[in-house]
Amino acid sequence: MKRIPIWSWIIFILGMIYFFLPLISVFEFSLRKIRGIYSFEAYRLAFIDPRFYQNFGLSLFWSVLTITISLLLILPTAYWVHLRMPRWRPVVEFFTLMPFVVPAVVLVFGMARLYARVSFMVELPVLLIAGYVVLSFPYMYRSVDAGLRAIDVRTLTEAAQSLGAGWRVILLQIILPNLRVAILSGVFLTFAIVMGEFTFASLLSWPAFGPYMEEIGAMVAYTPQALSVVSFLITWACIGAIQRLARGAPELLAGTR
Amino acid sequence: MSQARTLNNMTNVGDAPGARPLPRKRNLDWVGLVPFFLFVFFFLILPSLNIFIRSFQSLETGGFTLENVMAIFQRADLRNAYKASLSISLITSIGGAIFGFLLAYAVCLGGLPPALRTFLLTFSGVASNFAGVPLAFAFIATIGITGLVTRWIEAILGIDIHAAGFSIYNIWGLSIVYMYFQFPLMVLIMAPALDGLRREWREACENLGGTGAQYWRYVAFPILLPTILGTTILLFGNAFGAYATAYAFSGSFINLVTILIGAQMQGDVLYNPNLGYALALGMVVIMALCMVGYALLQRRAARWTR
Numbered sequence: 001m002k003r004i005p006i007w008s009w010i011i012f013i014l015g016m017i018y019f020f021l022p023l024i025s026v027f028e029f030s031l032r033k034i035r036g037i038y039s040f041e042a043y044r045l046a047f048i049d050p051r052f053y054q055n056f057g058l059s060l061f062w063s064v065l066t067i068t069i070s071l072l073l074i075l076p077t078a079y080w081v082h083l084r085m086p087r088w089r090p091v092v093e094f095f096t097l098m099p100f101v102v103p104a105v106v107l108v109f110g111m112a113r114l115y116a117r118v119s120f121m122v123e124l125p126v127l128l129i130a131g132y133v134v135l136s137f138p139y140m141y142r143s144v145d146a147g148l149r150a151i152d153v154r155t156l157t158e159a160a161q162s163l164g165a166g167w168r169v170i171l172l173q174i175i176l177p178n179l180r181v182a183i184l185s186g187v188f189l190t191f192a193i194v195m196g197e198f199t200f201a202s203l204l205s206w207p208a209f210g211p212y213m214e215e216i217g218a219m220v221a222y223t224p225q226a227l228s229v230v231s232f233l234i235t236w237a238c239i240g241a242i243q244r245l246a247r248g249a250p251e252l253l254a255g256t257r
Numbered sequence: 258m259s260q261a262r263t264l265n266n267m268t269n270v271g272d273a274p275g276a277r278p279l280p281r282k283r284n285l286d287w288v289g290l291v292p293f294f295l296f297v298f299f300f301l302i303l304p305s306l307n308i309f310i311r312s313f314q315s316l317e318t319g320g321f322t323l324e325n326v327m328a329i330f331q332r333a334d335l336r337n338a339y340k341a342s343l344s345i346s347l348i349t350s351i352g353g354a355i356f357g358f359l360l361a362y363a364v365c366l367g368g369l370p371p372a373l374r375t376f377l378l379t380f381s382g383v384a385s386n387f388a389g390v391p392l393a394f395a396f397i398a399t400i401g402i403t404g405l406v407t408r409w410i411e412a413i414l415g416i417d418i419h420a421a422g423f424s425i426y427n428i429w430g431l432s433i434v435y436m437y438f439q440f441p442l443m444v445l446i447m448a449p450a451l452d453g454l455r456r457e458w459r460e461a462c463e464n465l466g467g468t469g470a471q472y473w474r475y476v477a478f479p480i481l482l483p484t485i486l487g488t489t490i491l492l493f494g495n496a497f498g499a500y501a502t503a504y505a506f507s508g509s510f511i512n513l514v515t516i517l518i519g520a521q522m523q524g525d526v527l528y529n530p531n532l533g534y535a536l537a538l539g540m541v542v543i544m545a546l547c548m549v550g551y552a553l554l555q556r557r558a559a560r561w562t563r
Contacts, residue, residue: 008367012377015360015440019380022395022437025405029398073293080289088290095297100491101544102305103498105515106537109522110304113311113534130300189386198389198501203522213390214505225398228391239382 023232030225042222046230049223055212062125062201062208063194066132067187070140073133075183078144079175082153096141099134104199107131112204131200135193140186147182151175185242192238196231305541311534325535334512335527335536342497342514343543345428349435350492356436357443358485365451378448381441388438393505396434400425426510434506435499439492446491450484450558487554494547498540514540 033041046052074096081089099107108131115121153175160170176183198210213231217224315322329335364374399406402419411417424430454477462472500515509516514536520526521533 005363005368008363008369011359011363011367012369012373015356015363015377018437018440019384021406022392022399025399026391026395028405029403073296077290077293080286084286085290092290092293095293095301097548098297098301100494101548102301102541103500103515103544105498105500105518106308106540107301107304109518109533109537110308111300112522114304114307127300130296133296134300192386196389196391198505199519202501202504203519210390210501213394217390217394217505224394228394228398231391232387232395235387236383239386240379243379243382 026225026228026232030222030229033222042226046223046226051212052227055207055209058207059195059197059209062128062132062206063191065125065129066136066194067190069129070133070136070190071183071187074137074140074144074186075176075179076171078141078148079153079171082145082148083157093141093145096137099138104131104135105203107134108200108203125204125206128200128204128206131204132190132194132197135197135200136186136190139189139193143182143186143189144179147179150182151178181245184245188238188242188245192235195234308534308537308541311531312538314531314534316529316531325529325531326538328529328532329535329539335517335532338512338514338517338536339539341428341511345432345435345513346493346496348428348432349439349496350489352432353436353439353492354443354485354489357440357488358447360440361444361447361451365448366454374448377444381444384441385438385445388499389501390505392434392437393502396425396437396506400430400433426507428511431503431506431511434502435496438502439496442492442495443488446484446488447481450481454480483554483558487551487558490547490551490554494544494551497547498544 028038030042031038031040033039033045077092081092102110108127111127111131115127121127156174156178157170160174165174196210197208198214200206201208202211202214209231213224213227216227312325313321313323315324329339360377363369364377396404398404400418401407407418425433458476458480459472462476467475498515500513500519503511503513503516504519509520517526518533518536518540521530521536525533527533527536
């Protein structure tokens, strides 16, 4: 006869309560815009505000820029380390993990003070995107590195070379398609991080979805909660997509705090 | 002796083309890493170096000084900021580690249906990445003044928790919020470690007459300990560097180090620009210590997972 694992159930249920209570609460709160009844009024108001589209659109734009630059930096570097410079792997790995040592708020402080008088760094979102790219490093490098480990980079490259392929063909038609899943995991995770990011955008005074949420949170009720729900759904969609892609538990570390 | 050396020198220095090995192709492999390291240099190393140098720079003379760093220990506001940041990190890392471990144990070895395990791991992936402003709002809607749980407690027990002098805008309240992204991270790291415990170890223990408790005390726990401690350190650093969640949750009610650095950036609240650098340097030092500890424990943990 099998015993019912009562303690396991208790712990599990406690965990589920902790997980879901805030989500239920914020959802319930967001429905209370009209007194006395539940309605999606707060969502309607959130979605007719042109500033929502401006800020959300800008965050989309920032994340596309971040993903592009992060991929351009990480992909060739990780590939090259695997193929030619294996001795440098610990060094590259060390720098990609730096965001865990230098907190976002410290990094933004250091960058803003250092480049305060460099006009193109102040006038263009250089520091914002650079900061996001640094934040994306651990996730992007880890996924790409794991992807490269899973395929035989050297054999693929040499086979392609002996068939007369140039570097462009090797990278774009041989290596990239084999890394599709790894790259997409890094992309989705970076997207989730940048879309809700607050620290960099707020302290560098660039408009984005995160600061917008915080700002209206200080002014009105219900709409910010509706946006929280939207933000949660974005995170859920991104992580869901990664897990669907990766099959099995991919190594997910923490996002921005 | 000296003759031999000159002879040797001559053969090496002598520029006879025939004696040289085949002309070696210049190794230009390193060029491939230049873009990455340039980026790292300008946006990671240089800003960090700047923080380091300015921390030891006197505001008046520009010369070397220990004043800024000493101020962290001497000025009450800075000391308290570190105290608050360290306590919240300690509370949520230990709390998160214990609860996360129990949860991971329950779904991996506790006899729960396997479907729950998949569900928990997926959810942990989401929750450990759900932080910042939306998380703060979610908790305000839960335990804030008109929060759902606040109203439930009032309706069921007739107690208004906020009127009773209870505030969520303190270290304990913020700890409850931080726990939301802390323990899922523990679950994510512990689950594979628990799966890594081999059945043979348990069987070997039982064959030698060991009980379940003895298996845990002498076999499983010592094997898992480096992972548990390492992850606890990771959680500590995770909470220590958090800014957005704390800012959106409690504004400037709680003077964490990160909040102070943010405020210092927007306006010189410490009345000495170089103090901001010292504060930041202190954070980097603590985080670096955490990561060194984590790396050492990781190495130990790896001994059993081949």
